[in-house]
Amino acid sequence: xxxxxxxxxxxxxxxxxxxxxxxxxxxxxxxxxxxxxxxxxxxxxxxxxxxxxxxxxxxxxxxxxxxxxxxxxxxxxxxxxxxxxxxxxxxxxxxxxxxxxxxxxxxx
Numbered sequence: 173x174x175x176x177x178x179x180x181x182x183x184x185x186x187x188x189x190x191x192x193x194x195x196x197x198x199x200x201x202x203x204x205x206x207x208x209x210x211x212x213x214x215x216x217x218x219x220x221x222x223x224x225x226x227x228x229x230x231x232x233x234x235x236x237x238x239x240x241x242x243x244x245x246x247x248x249x250x251x252x253x254x255x256x257x258x259x260x261x262x263x264x265x266x267x268x269x270x271x272x273x274x275x276x277x278x279x280x
Contacts (some may be wrong), residue, residue: 173187173188173217173220173222174186174187175187175188175197175206176249177199177201177202177204177205177206178206178208179199179202179204181202181207182199182201182202182204184199184201184202184245186196186199186200186201187200188206188217188220188222189220189223189224190202190214190217190218190222190223190224191224192218192223193240193241193242193255194255196216197209197213197214197217198224217258221242230276231243231270231273232244233260233262235253235256235258235260236258236260236261237253237256238253238256238258238259240255240256242254242255242256243263244260244270244274245257246270246271246274251267251270259268
């Protein structure tokens with residue numbers, strides 16, 4: 173579905189995509205959120221498959237704070253939600269496994 177970007181400096185017509193994780197419509201040209209999009213229009217984009225298909229990291233979990241599926245960021249040797257930055261409650265065993273996988277990915 174073709175739409176015009178509302179961001180200053182862009183204003184291009186393009187096939188914007190819905191970011192399911194943040195529920196924002198993103199301009200394909202400038203990569204910024206297009207404001208003023210209704211929930212109905214977002215549902216249409218989703219049903220037509222006009223969504224951002226981002227590669228996720230090795231592990232994703234449900235965040236208790238923002239209630240969204242998120243990747244795990246490691247800050248100060250603790251797991252944090254990649255979306256809202258709140259600390260995640262993970263078992264020590266699972267967190268150690270995630271740390272090991274992240275270290276392997278960063279070395280590749």
